[in-house]
Amino acid sequence: MADSDSNITPIGKFGKFGLIDHLTNKFKAVNKSTVLGIGDDSAIIESGDMLTLISSDLLLEGIHFNLTYTPLKHLGYKAVIRAISDIYAMNGTPGQVIISIGVSARFAVEQLDELYEGISMACEKYGTDLAGGDTTSSLTGLTIGVTAAGFVERGNVARRDGAKPNDIICVTGDFGASFMGLQLLERERKIFKTHSGIQPDLSGYEYVIGRQLKPEFPSETLADLRKNSLQPSSMIDISDGLASDLLHICNASHTGCRIYSDKIPIDQETYRLAEEFRIDPLTAALNGGEDYELLFTLPLEMFEKIRKISSVKVIGHMTSPDFGKILVSDAGSETELTAQGWEKQE
């Protein structure tokens, strides 16, 4: 567990219904669309002329997070980012999140308070309401179920299946940092476990650790695109990894693609740490995952317009499917892009 102290309140103190009340009574709805939030069987969301978007995620202790080095506040924050990123990825605006947690008796109310403080901070920053949820006991640590809802105007929807050959492939941010942050945290955890006298040394790597523990989503880029009448032909949030998520777009759109390794944004810290770990930085960038950035395609004629938006980089273009899904190296050699599989998660 992260920090625990002597002022511990056992979860049982509140009773089941008291606990969820306690955890959520500070949340106030800010979205006009939230007709009814916490405290009834369902949230009520008004859509008017818009389309409602709903997305759902499951976060499991030991798979999606390790509480040895993940402060619960950060975990709550990240859970919200993860859920709303799927709404943004449809070119939508998130309005509500519903969060259910399963929690074992080893947790204290103060720790859940921290979790919900992180949830609250992310909700506030991204203008999203906590609109429901539940708590239940668990035999096996912490489980978080997050559902996000949002809206999009019919004409603005950006799906995965709209990319066309020759569309340019655009990304926000940089890649592989969250993955390298995770490697660093895992290494220090193992050292701490075997030599408990040695304190973790994370200095000089604040950026990659921040990307892992407290990611943000580039929602302003979506606003910039709208302001410049740039409607993506396809879009996805990069959570599984740049390669995986680009392949999702190619498969849904029935296209090939061609991306250039020297165009893929990688932060200096990511480079440095990847070298230290003897990991190819490009592999980290392509397959690392948890970047919470946007990948989208635009018709070629938008190239000059998109170049003016500094948060966006063009990394290649779509092709007809017979050209395959190709990564072009700095030296000009071509390899087939592949996605990491389930196995890696185990």
Place this chain on the structure above:
Amino acid sequence: MADSDSNITPIGKFGKFGLIDHLTNKFKAVNKSTVLGIGDDSAIIESGDMLTLISSDLLLEGIHFNLTYTPLKHLGYKAVIRAISDIYAMNGTPGQVIISIGVSARFAVEQLDELYEGISMACEKYGTDLAGGDTTSSLTGLTIGVTAAGFVERGNVARRDGAKPNDIICVTGDFGASFMGLQLLERERKIFKTHSGIQPDLSGYEYVIGRQLKPEFPSETLADLRKNSLQPSSMIDISDGLASDLLHICNASHTGCRIYSDKIPIDQETYRLAEEFRIDPLTAALNGGEDYELLFTLPLEMFEKIRKISSVKVIGHMTSPDFGKILVSDAGSETELTAQGWEKQE
């Protein structure tokens, strides 16, 4: 684990994205409101002039289900019932479910196929689309996150906070059966564990076991209410237990209540089994939970009209809050209604 045989496909075979495709490729959207279902970042749901309802649940192995006696097909069915019952409880019509599962390596694809067959059967029976979801690995057995979405006309919403003093309290179905079914299954599991030669004897208790393993929701009653212009002043689905859920209504509506023990519907099998277990049948009915029935209130002047709907029983009436929340026994004595707490779930 339930049944397993020699034709086992390890989950790793499909890769992460292959697995969810495999599990969901037979689902076809039937609701016009399902603009986009499985296969993108979010589901897209159209609401037109209606309000969108969203509800979310978390089901954990060892807490909400025990796979020793729960066939996975039944579990999938029940997961859907559990989620859509929250939509019905707002007087809405469920349209979509999104199901995410966390699953450990001890599961085979054939077992998940069974789970999704149950999901599919419930979706079909209740006219609901599977509109998304994900699979992830888990260290600790099976976790199911279910989100349901639906619609309700603005004027038809039945919330928890609309009950008034003198409103009559109505319920569907009968109570305590699911709880007694669980007790029976648990007893037989323990006998089987210590004396593995002894086969479970469940004959004569098909009803209570069915209520536990494959519950249905009285959605036709809602249709009957609408047909008869009976708009509930408040409504909730009974999943936590009749007492708990009635107290939820009282607390949200700021009312007291008065219910009569001889009016509470209890099936003969429930009676018989409760006596065998030396459990007070009324306690099982009030606090058992997982009944998946409806509890609602109606203005007193609707009494004659509601009496004509045979699936509905009147069990008492709301009062002003100073009269308390009272259970009147057959002999006429009064006790305070109490809810079971978190502790019991551990």
